[in-house]
Amino acid sequence: MAVDHAAAEVDHLAAERAAARFDVEAMKIAWAGSRHAVDVADRMARLVASDPVFRKDNRTMLSRKDLFKDTLRKAAHAWKRIVELRLTEEEASLLRQYVDQPGYVDLHWGMFVPAIKGQGTEEQQKKWLPLAYKFQIIGCYAQTELGHGSNVQGLETTATFDPMTDEFVIHSPTLTSSKWWPGGLGKASTHAVVYARLITEGKDYGIHGFIVQLRSLEDHSPLPGVTLGDIGGKFGSGAYNSMDNGVLRFDHVRIPRDQMLMRLSQVTREGKYVQSDVPKQLLYGTMVYVRQSIVADASKALSRAVCIAVRYSAIRKQFGSQDGGPETQVLNYRTQQSRLFPLLASAYAFRFVGDWLNWLYTDVTQKLEVKDYSTLQEAHACTAGLKAVTTSATADAIEECRKLCGGHGYLNSSGLPELFAVYVPACTYEGDNVVLLLQVARILMKTVSQLTSGKQPVGTMAYMGKVQHLMQSKCAVKTEAFEARALRMAVNCAQNIGQASNQEEGFYERSPDLLEAAVAHIQLIIVTKFIEKVHQDIPGHGVKEQLQNLCNVYALYTLHKHLGDFLATGSLTPKQGALANEQLGKLYAQVRPNAVALVDAFNYTDHYLGSVLGRYDGNVYPALYEEAWKDPLNETVVPEGYHEYLRPLLKQQLKLSRL
Amino acid sequence: MAVDHAAAEVDHLAAERAAARFDVEAMKIAWAGSRHAVDVADRMARLVASDPVFRKDNRTMLSRKDLFKDTLRKAAHAWKRIVELRLTEEEASLLRQYVDQPGYVDLHWGMFVPAIKGQGTEEQQKKWLPLAYKFQIIGCYAQTELGHGSNVQGLETTATFDPMTDEFVIHSPTLTSSKWWPGGLGKASTHAVVYARLITEGKDYGIHGFIVQLRSLEDHSPLPGVTLGDIGGKFGSGAYNSMDNGVLRFDHVRIPRDQMLMRLSQVTREGKYVQSDVPKQLLYGTMVYVRQSIVADASKALSRAVCIAVRYSAIRKQFGSQDGGPETQVLNYRTQQSRLFPLLASAYAFRFVGDWLNWLYTDVTQKLEVKDYSTLQEAHACTAGLKAVTTSATADAIEECRKLCGGHGYLNSSGLPELFAVYVPACTYEGDNVVLLLQVARILMKTVSQLTSGKQPVGTMAYMGKVQHLMQSKCAVKTEAFEARALRMAVNCAQNIGQASNQEEGFYERSPDLLEAAVAHIQLIIVTKFIEKVHQDIPGHGVKEQLQNLCNVYALYTLHKHLGDFLATGSLTPKQGALANEQLGKLYAQVRPNAVALVDAFNYTDHYLGSVLGRYDGNVYPALYEEAWKDPLNETVVPEGYHEYLRPLLKQQLKLSRL
Structure with missing residues (x-):
């Protein structure tokens, strides 16, 4: 049941809801x-x-x-x-x-606490976690620097051990080493996990994490040697501007040695650097966790945008009558359907692949506990790639939904500008999407190179084991065409790289093609997991049929959009491509009567949607009109500035006026 | 010479500039x-x-x-x-x-004055234009309504002639008939050209324009019966929020009969509706003019974004060193090049096709003056389609440039968020891009249907006359592949529509395919006009070679992006597609050393660019750092709200605090 519209007096979408099958x-x-x-x-x-x-x-x-x-x-x-x-x-x-x-609590719970859990010793966890759980301290995650983002190894901040005092000296040696971007850092946090180059006994041991207090717990003022500020306004109104992304500089700030996060490696009282026997692979587990939650967020953001666009497309009418009669709902237009329904299908696709990733995380964690690392690399590639593909697609889709709402989508009251602006950083944070896809490509290349040695690929890469079959066959079955496309693109890349005199140089030269191969691999995973979902038992009248339709829409839309890949690799014939496109048109007609109900199923409140266009009751136009008058510009009928800048212009007295 | 940085003390891009060929x-x-x-x-x-x-x-x-x-x-x-x-x-x-x-002057000069020029009689022009030229009145263009956008025929506002008083009564009969969106309307304009249904002698003659005074010239207050306001905040910070897009309702507002724009049709003193002998086609001339200026604006917006992204990509360094040595300029990465250089090429492509459109406008105008309408339809299709394709591509490209700047592109100080937010309405205003492309498709279908009757297509559609040749040949020459692709897609659509029992129904069913066919046709025009440009005499050492490279980048990138079209229509073989992709990689290497100089050629001042990342001198990081401190949040070290909302939390006294 939808929630904050129980008492609605009108439901302009009632007919749409009644039509759902x-x-x-x-x-x-x-x-x-x-x-x-x-x-x-x-x-x-x-x-x-x-x-x-x-x-x-x-x-x-x-x-x-x-x-x-x-x-x-x-x-x-x-x-x-x-x-x-x-x-x-x-x-x-x-x-x-x-x-x-967005606010500091996101980083406190989402990054600070997990960092201590993942990288802190038991003793450290016992000391710091209770403080964090009760909000006696507020923490953030200070990794990126003004001059350094994706490349963690390039960070410049130093943590130099001073054996005289048993302390680390945290320092920002350059302007570009200023910590820059961490959410919650600018104004709210009292503490941070700071990543810095560990230097002891004159040697640089690379990047490690340190718990550093930044502000006084008495009056919130920055501690001596700590410079703190907000890095300034960001994309959009509202949106991420609620967050205090911060800048932080250290001038030889001292912290006790035991505030280095020491689960994986320690510095002893004497300053010796010692690796612990905890396997480094554990760190990947955390990355899998964070990224699977980003995929889940993608389906949330996308479904909100789609919900707004579908409902408003059922309300909005344009054209369709030559004689002044009623116009046609824009949701009935094939062009609207061909742009909107694939996004509706994508929302469901990302939701289900997100659920599966969540399962994968559990699976990987359990395996890690028994020191089974066999699926770790594949799981890492798969989450990195899914993060990249789903966030990019979602960012584009939100903007497409905004355009699908016509001019009114450009108003803040539509909710879509803010949804877009607040969402797009997901393409960049936690691994820039291009960097992540290249990581996927690297693992794909490795897997291809091992195929001849008889090493069987696992998990989402298992299909590559069918290399003999997939390289030769014409593909009749849909999934097989996705498999053939992905494998053949990967093999093509591998062959081209193989011809280069230097493999690394070859990888670099072929990186644009490698990105495309990685995307093909990830899209296969999304399609496969959607198909697996609809093969499950799904209760409820007509539910399974609807999901089957959406699954087909997602697969055929992806096929149509990337038809060049399928044809170039011979995974489909042009005729099959044309048939798929025919089929897609028929599927849109199936989705049409169910579209509004399919977005109702997200069960979002009007509060959460935050959109006049996406209102549950469809009472859009009175609400748009009402919203307009709330703008501060409407506080006066004659605008501020009239007497200084408009009247002198109109009265031709501009030269006499002071400007 | 670049302008506001003459006295710059440092040029971090000097080496890049010196490398240009x-x-x-x-x-x-x-x-x-x-x-x-x-x-x-x-x-x-x-x-x-x-x-x-x-x-x-x-x-x-x-x-x-x-x-x-x-x-x-x-x-x-x-x-x-x-x-x-x-x-x-x-x-x-x-x-x-x-x-x-953006501000009211844009509409005053860009829409109000041209509407009077285009639709006013000589007498009306003599009366109103001098007032507008001296800013004794401020005018806007009030067409769209709350419930009606693209479909002008659906507008509801009425202008009913009252023969008793020789006046029109302008009225908003419904909420959805409220004028909504016109720029300059909300707060600044004193007058508007208002579009309304002309009703006289009890008959509705459809949409006509009327000059209506909205505000007192004495104190700027709305005249009796006129309700005026701003429609509220829009996408982004800054951006289009400087514009007072307005809402306007009329309650039986009376204007003299002679304020109907009467060049094309008149209402007599007795209330008779009379068509003048001025050909209606003249209106298309105005549309061609407005849209060609939108194409010119696309190249401006895109070139600004590309300038920022190219310069910052030459400054920004990431990865590339395993041993703590200097990192690599991101502009050297193939993935960066493969995303950025096609946009650089597009900026030039749109610039030159814009120049050509400007010529076309002159040509059409001259022909109209001698009542030669032979090229009008083709010119209309061509400008409508170019408006759609260039604005969509530019909006996407600005956002891509933002992502290419990594996290810092998300900061307002990068200039890119505002550039995006202020640009995107171009996809919707002056004809929604999808609606425009369907108009192009309709003319394409008409042209195809006339091919057998021996009617030779003209101008940018002339290639379709080569139908026999293009339907059969394998294409070796690049342009021919673009011609074959466009023609074959159009012919496919026409054949599919031909199979439908009802042609209009067939057009509707095939509209997603028709959009793709229209895009293919328009891309052919862009490629062709770029090639024509490069075939001209272009003075200056190496200039022609650079433009040749960019022209090839644009063509091959478009080919690669739409490879599915080319392969599905048999306009290229998979092998040719692969060779084109190889070639593209080599072209990027050619563009690389010239990239910074190619954006310097836009000759934009730092003021106009408005981007810390795109600074001419490349001194990015100190400037980013300095900008940050200007944010209002940094006015105090301890943020407002600390005592109410942070301290009680940290001190575990939340339950006692008032919230």
Whole structure:
């Protein structure tokens, strides 16, 4: 049940909802994963939507300072509610999601705590985690620097051990070594996990993490030697400007030796650098975790945009009548369908591949615990690649949804500009998408090179073991065409690299092609996991049929969009490509009557959607009109500046006026 | 000569500039069109850049009201300078371009004045134009309504003739008939050309234009019966929020009969509706004019984004060293080149096709004057299609350039977020791109259907006359492959539509394919016009060679991106496609040493670029650091809200605090 519109007096989308050929309540369960997941999300969404402190309809109109103060207020209020209501971890996390405003708490829970858990010794965890859990300290994750992003090994900040005092001296030797971008750093955090080059006994041991206190716990002022600030405004109104991404410089700041995170390696009292016997592979587990949550977020962001665009496309009418009669819903136009329905299908596709990644994380973790590293590389490639492909596709799709709403999508009240601006950093943070895809490509090349040696690829790369078959056959079955395309592109790259005199040089020269091969591999995974999902038992009238349709839309749309790959590799014939395109048109007609119900199944409140165009009740135009008058420019009928700058112009007295 | 950095003390890009293999000054002329064009643009750019009133580095930090007031100030100051310095029309227009802030003057000069010129009688022009030319009135263009955009015939506002008083009664009968979006309407304009359904003698004669006074010329208050306001915040910070896009409702507002724009049709004193003998085709001339200027703007916006991304990619270093040595300029990476250089080539491609469109407009106008309508339809299709393809590509390219700058591209100080947000409406205004492409497709289908009747297509469609040859041949020559692809896609569509029982229904069913066919046709035009440009005499050492390279990059990149089209239509073999891709890689290597000089040739001032990352001197990091501290959040070290919302949290006193 949709939540904050129970008392709606009108439902302009009622006819659309009545036309749906499946059980929406059952689809909500398929989307959310379980009845429990629907219920708890519903409860948390209502809790947030009904609380005036969490209003966000005015957010794009706030000044930077007011917006930041509003974020602090919401964070404190959310924590108060979490404590008062004794919410579970699951509930608290959902509550924060529905508050839907980036802020320091995201980094505190999402990066600071996990870093200590993953890299701290048991003793360190015992000391620091309780402080963090109770918010007695606020932490962030200070890795990137002004001059250094993706390449962690290029960081310049130093942590030099001083055996005289048993301390590390944290220092920023250059301007470009200033820590730059960490969320929560600029204004809110009291502590940070700082990444710096560890230097002891005159030797540089590379990048390590250190817990550093930044601000006084008494008055929040920066500690001596610490320079802190916000790095300035970012894309969009509202959006990520609620976050205090920060700049941090150290001038020989001293911390006790035991604030180096020492799970993987230690520095002894004497200054000796010692590796522990904890396997470094454990670090990959954390990366898999963070990236699988980014894939889950992609499906959330994309589904919100699609929900807005589908509902408004059912309300908006254009053309279709030559004689002044009623116009046609734009959702009926084939062009609208061919742009929008693949995005609807992608939202479901990313949701299910995200669920599977979540399972993969558990699987990898369990294997790591018994020191089984056999699937780790493949899991790492797969999460890195899925992070890259889903975030890029989602960013593009949100903007496409905005355009699909016509001019009104450009208004802040549509919610889409902010959704886009707040989402796009996902393409860059936690691994730039191009860098990640090249990592995938590297593992693909390695796998191809091992095929002849008889080493069987595992997991999502298992299909490459069918190399003999896939290199030769004409593909009838859809999945096989995706497999053949991915494998043949990878093999082509490998052959071309093989011809280079220097392999590394060859990899570099072929990197644009390698990106395409990596994308082909990842799209295969998404298609495969969607197909696996629809092969499962899915209860509810018509639910399975709808998901089957969407799965086909996703696969055929991807095929059509990348037809060049399929034809160039001979994985499909032109005729098959044309047939697939025919089929796609027919699928759109199947999706059409179910479209509104398929976005209702996301079960988003009007508060969470934050869009006048995406209102559950479809009562768009009165709401747009009403929103307009709230703009500060409308506080006066005659605008400020009229007497200085308009009247003198109109009265031809400009030369006499002071400007 | 680059303009506002003459006194720069450092040039971090000096080595890049020295490496260029062509004469940059000569390229500036090739880009701008003439020595004169370079000089006058240079002079106006400096005039703006050196005037503190025109500063825009703080724009994204202004509140909506302050931003609007700043726009009024800049507009008045610009007008003052134009009058004082007795600037020519060309100079004034360039000055406004370099002020680079959307505002009411854009609509006054760009839409209000042309509407009166195009649709007003001589008498009406004599009365109204002098008032507009001297800014004794400020005008805008009120066409779109809350519920009606692309479909002009769907507008609801009425203009009912009252023979008793010899007046029209302008009225908004419904909420959805509220005028919505017109720039300059919300706060600044005193007058508007209002589009409304003309009703006389009880009959609806469809949409006509009327000059309507909206505000008092004495105190700027709305006239009786007129409701006016701003429609609210839009995408981005700064960006288009400087514009007062407005809402307007009429409650039976009366205007004299002679304020109907009567060049094409009149209403007599008795209320008779009379068509004049002025051909309606003249209206298309205006549309061609407006759209060709949008194509020119696309190359400006795209070249700004590319300039920023190329310069910063030459400064920014990542990876490339395993041993702590210096990292590699990201501009050296093949992946960066394969994403960035096609956009650089596109900037040049759009520039030259824009120049050609400008010529086409003159040609069409001259033909119209002698009532030669033979090329009008083709010219209309061509400008509509070029508007659609160049604006979509530019919007995507700006965002791609932003991503190519890594995380820092997300900062407002990079200039790219604002450039994107202010640009994207071009995809929607003056004809939604999808609607325009379908118009192109309709004309393509008509042309195809006439091929058998022996009617020879003209202008940019002339290639379709080679149908026999293009349908059969394997294409060796590059242009021919583009011709074959476009023609075969059009013919495929026509055949599929032909199989439908109802042609209109067939067109509707095939509209996604028709969009693709239209894009193929338009890309052929862009490639052809670039090739024609390169075949001209172009003076200057190495200039022609560089343009030849960029032309090849544009063509081969387009080919690679749409390889599916070429292969599916048999216009290329997979082997040719692979060779083209090989060739593309080699071209990137040719472009690399010239890249910075190729963007220097745009001759943009640092003021106009508005980007810390795109600075001429490449001194990026100190400037980024300095910009950060200007953010209002940095006014205090301890943020506002600390005592209310952070301290109680940290001190575990949240339950006691008021929230």
